[in-house]
Amino acid sequence: xxxxxxxxxxxxxxxxxxxxxxxxxxxxxxxxxxxxxxxxxxxxxxxxxxxxxxxxxxxxxxxxxxxxxxxxxxxxxxxxxxxxxxxxxxxxxxxxxxxxxxxxxxxxxxxxxxxxxxxxxxxxxxxxxxxxxxxxxxxxxxxxxxxxxxxxxxxxxxxxxxxxxxxxxxxxxxxxxxxxxxxxxx
Numbered sequence: 001x002x003x004x005x006x007x008x009x010x011x012x013x014x015x016x017x018x019x020x021x022x023x024x025x026x027x028x029x030x031x032x033x034x035x036x037x038x039x040x041x042x043x044x045x046x047x048x049x050x051x052x053x054x055x056x057x058x059x060x061x062x063x064x065x066x067x068x069x070x071x072x073x074x075x076x077x078x079x080x081x082x083x084x085x086x087x088x089x090x091x092x093x094x095x096x097x098x099x100x101x102x103x104x105x106x107x108x109x110x111x112x113x114x115x116x117x118x119x120x121x122x123x124x125x126x127x128x129x130x131x132x133x134x135x136x137x138x139x140x141x142x143x144x145x146x147x148x149x150x151x152x153x154x155x156x157x158x159x160x161x162x163x164x165x166x167x168x169x170x171x172x173x174x175x176x177x178x179x180x181x182x183x184x185x186x
Contacts, residue, residue: 004185022185023053041182048176057172058152063114063141065163074118074139076100076164084117084136090143099140100166101151108148113168114141147172 001020004011011017032042043052065074076099081087090110094101099115107113117136149172159165176182 025052043176053176053182055174057149057174059144059147059170059172061113061141061143061168061170062166063116064159064165065116066118067161067163068118072119073163074116076114076116076166078115079117079136079138079140083133084138085120085134087138088112088140088142092140100154100156101168103151103154105151106149107143107151107170109145110142112140112142113151113170114166116140141168143170149173 001022002024003017003020004022005024007017048054063076065076067073078092078095078097078099079087088110090112092112092115094105094107094111094113095115096102101107101111101113116139118139120135120137147170149170151168152171153167153169155167155169157165
């Protein structure tokens, strides 16, 4: 981000010079190629390739272990098909042994980023798909199907009840493309 060349009084109150947002671009308002252009912007492709107007988008995914009954607790772990029912469509390969994806891993749509299982009551039928080996049900958190990016940060802590709480922050680089909107500070 760059500091703006001109400021207003309200920008001083908002501390805009301390935490700027945006870039100072050199623009030309011109009649170009004889065809009248309305409401559009033409940009230099090599400037875009070198990083002009590129931005980072962060999204956080959170999950926590929940208590079911008095002493049975959900657990963060990597689910396995042998003993876990209702596994999701995404891949579980990017999870560590603790059931949480590591920072710096590249993930894409519907990859599992937080692996979690919940115990099944011994008398539950689970729609006839259950066998004796199935003792857990999948309760994992997948990445949104339209997203891809890199795991930026992973935080593991405990909540007020003493159960584990996980927050995974995803980082996606957004590159300007045709159809994106641009605005001046008007």
